Amino acid sequence: MRRRICLTLPTNRACAGTIAATGAEAAHAARAFDVEVHLLILDSADGPTYDEHAKAVAALPATEHVVVHHLDEDAQRAFLWDVIVRSELPDAEHLLELMLPDAVSYGACTNRAFLIAAALGCTSVHRRDSDSRYQLLDGEPVFPVDHELATLGRRAADAAGSVTGNTLDPAHADKPVSLVGASFIGELSVDIGEMREADPDVHREVVGLWAPTGATEEERRELVAESFAGAGSEPFTHDRAVLDLPDIWRVDMCNIALDHEVYERVPLPPATATIGSDYFLLHLVRDATLPGVVHNRHIVNYYTPERRTGAGFTAYQLRFAKFLLSMLYLYPVYSEMEAAGDALLDAGHRVRADVIADAARRSAATDRAENHRRLAVLDRCYRQLGSKYAEFADHLAPLRADLLDEAQADIEDFALLTDAWGPLVRASRATPADRLPC
Template identity: 60%
Template sequence: MKHRICLCLPTNRACPTTITALHQEAAYAVRRFDVDVHLLILDSAAAPTRADHLRVIAALPDVPQVTVHHMDEDQQRTRLRELITSADLSSDLLDLLLPPAVSYGACTNRAFLFAAALGCRSVHRRDSDSTYQLHAGQPVFPIHHELPWLGRPAAEATAAGLRTDLDPAHAQRPVSLAGASFIGELSVDIAEIRRLDPAVYHDVVSLWAPSDWPEERKRDLVAESFTGAGTAPFTGDRSTLTLVDPMRVDMCNIAFDRAVYERVPLPPATETIGSDYFLLHLVHDATLPGILHNRHIENFHTPERRTPTGFPAYQRRFVKFLLSMRYFHHVYDRMTATGAALLDDDDRVRPDRITAFLHDSTTLDPTENIWRLDRLDTSYRKLGGRYAEFAEQLSEERDQLLTEAASDITAYADLIDAWPALIKATRT
């Protein structure tokens, strides 16, 4: 039986070109690796846009071993309700899997569940605000590096000649992740802040570092943050078997083995950028091997983030990301200290360790986040204009933001606890 994989595109915007390009990547995977590809489009866009997507899908050429699944939110909700009922879980769980607000983690969690239901061995995620590079006139598909070794012992990749800097102690563990980054615009749409006032940009971006870091380390973080792989285009393949540094990959260009995402989901936080990056840290800290390659995707920003309604909504997501780091730095520190003990005897992630760290983080003093909000208020007011207007919104929502940052962590722990039953229910 051929391996099944899930090539996934969560979207809430018009992206007909991206859908066509993903179908081409699916066909490439079939030609090169003889796999069955389930191309999964989770479509949260408005009805006219969804209709356009369906017309694009209907016009796609028939490719043997490529099956396209298009699911709008109503279809997703129906499947999820059935799944929750089958797992004998509380109906409240639906709001963590398909919340009414934007959630980067939740949309990917749905992909994980539907991929498990389809019997896929891996999920390969792309984004609708990115595109493939071209080299010699041909698209540079990341799946070229994602498929060969996922799920196989790292030692097999080394024996086949793949370049490695992996500690031999980890060689028998499965390759659990394959990824690259992006070139082009910053991954977070805050380049305007840097243009308006580089000093304010530094103050704002440095807030995602732990407060006790020395200034030099914060400066290095700011210089590196959200820049991906820079701007240099692809010229030839490079890949390394390693413990993949989360700062070197992006969720628009990532693949996970089922042994990871069927054990631990992503944080379901709403209106928060970066909520879908947790598994990158988990795979690294648990000493699970990965493939780091250079088939970077080209990133661009869509205009809605700069509209009168889109601008404050996006900036609020950025602020919530900064506040979430108060808790996630605590969890990451403990994961790093725990290392391979995050795994059981079969080299599978232990979810109970993660939930313990999450619950412990919610006991932290919120004073540090109050300080973050104070710094943000000052920074946004310095920029003036619509940034100063947003500072007024922040001032009105301070208590709500602080509460949400903490409750998002509790909700994540609750979802991890329910995840085994959900995955089991997908089998039936």
């Protein structure tokens, strides 16, 4: 029986071209590997855009061992509600809200993919993004799935022959490869390039707010230099793939595959309107000393125009501000995970979800002083930039108290969802065939 994998594309914007390109990657994976590919398009776009996506799905060539699922939010909600009810967990309405909120949530959309993948019997999730394209080599697309399927889920010692470099400590050789990923080339992953061009000093100060409380100036400078740049602009010419504890600074969520033993144990934080909320599992894999493969089949990143003007600019900058505030609560969890190391794993190299939930609950009590400072610095810097940034500062000012409360509530919700995740995954796995999303 062929192993099932889930290649997922969450979207809330027009991306018919990306659907066609991801469909081609699915077909390639089915032809090149002994897998059944479930191409899962989680579509939160408006009605007319959904219809255009449906046409793009209908135009995909029929390929043996490729099954396409194109789900609007109504279909996703029906599936989730069925799973939540069968899990018999309390506060079902709140769980549904965490899984499918009214606002944009990078973590929640990927969590939906995780549960649907479990229902479909998939052993891995491979995520792409709607604002991404594949590189070409000699006119042919360079698909990340080749590296992902060559190594993911295999014992590290056995996967070593499928990479170009192996720097993994032999002490981890019996553990499974739990993450395979690369980055992107092209524009910054976070739309702050205009800020950097307008005033590099302001850019450094704003991005430096990402650093943990107590970071030195040198640590802040290093963070700013690494932030959001991806793999630069060097085009793909030949394969490089390194087996080690993964360098998560070289991996982005537009270009990643995770083994089910990771995402079926711990979800992503379901924070709304917060960029970066979907990166938690990268930290978990590395800190838990699980092996990964980092390769160089980088995605091409581009921006959709709405990020830079009007309401789109305001919405995106708010997501960036909430990302900075989320760090107050995530850094304590990261610190606990790093200190725990492989104590995060049980005897079977599986992540202990209770440790993560407990750390998240403790971090919710972190003093808010640093977040008050972050908001003050943002206000000053955005007003210094002037123009649309000053207008955004005016928009942000009356929201401060609510944003501080939301950042704390987000980590509390993450702890709650982590506690509920095991029953939700088990209910998903037990989904009757006639209720599977199609």
